[in-house]
Amino acid sequence: MRDDASNHDNGRRPALDLVEFLKRADREVGWLFKLIGRTGEATERRRLLDKIVWKLILRRFLKILLEQAGPRCERCLAHQARITLMEAGAMLADLGKVLAVSIQHGACAGCKEITRTFALMNTHSGDTRDAAS
Numbered sequence: 001m002r003d004d005a006s007n008h009d010n011g012r013r014p015a016l017d018l019v020e021f022l023k024r025a026d027r028e029v030g031w032l033f034k035l036i037g038r039t040g041e042a043t044e045r046r047r048l049l050d051k052i053v054w055k056l057i058l059r060r061f062l063k064i065l066l067e068q069a070g071p072r073c074e075r076c077l078a079h080q081a082r083i084t085l086m087e088a089g090a091m092l093a094d095l096g097k098v099l100a101v102s103i104q105h106g107a108c109a110g111c112k113e114i115t116r117t118f119a120l121m122n123t124h125s126g127d128t129r130d131a132a133s
């Protein structure tokens with residue numbers, strides 16, 4: 001099987017505008033706060049607040065993903081972000097929809113366990129050239 005590991009960069013960044021993603025998240029949080037101000041209903045307020053909390057955790061989670069050296073497993077990420085394993089899974093799924101998250105099977109850079117690991121794909125990868133042709 002041939003997988004498309006060759007990092008062909010035709011002008012498009014794989015990790016699509018991270019800055020834009022964060023800006024958008026901030027805008028959404030601001031907008032949600034406005035909605036809360038307008039909503040009189042307690043359950044709706046609660047729902048909106050939950051959404052805000054989720055977005056803020058997602059932001060922190062993304063920061064952790066960005067700052068980590070090497071791929072991490074779900075458990076390490078959850079631990080770092082102080083969220084449950086289930087929440088971490090949901091966040092990774094959420095992020096995977098908008099950003100290029102690489103999922104691999106290998107050693108976690110944190111706990112060294114061989115498992116499913118996650119990392120944000122950065123623009124300057126592919127430094128390991130296969131010179132043996």
Ligand SMILES: [Zn+2]
Nearest residue numbers: 073076108111
């Ligand atoms: Zn780990």
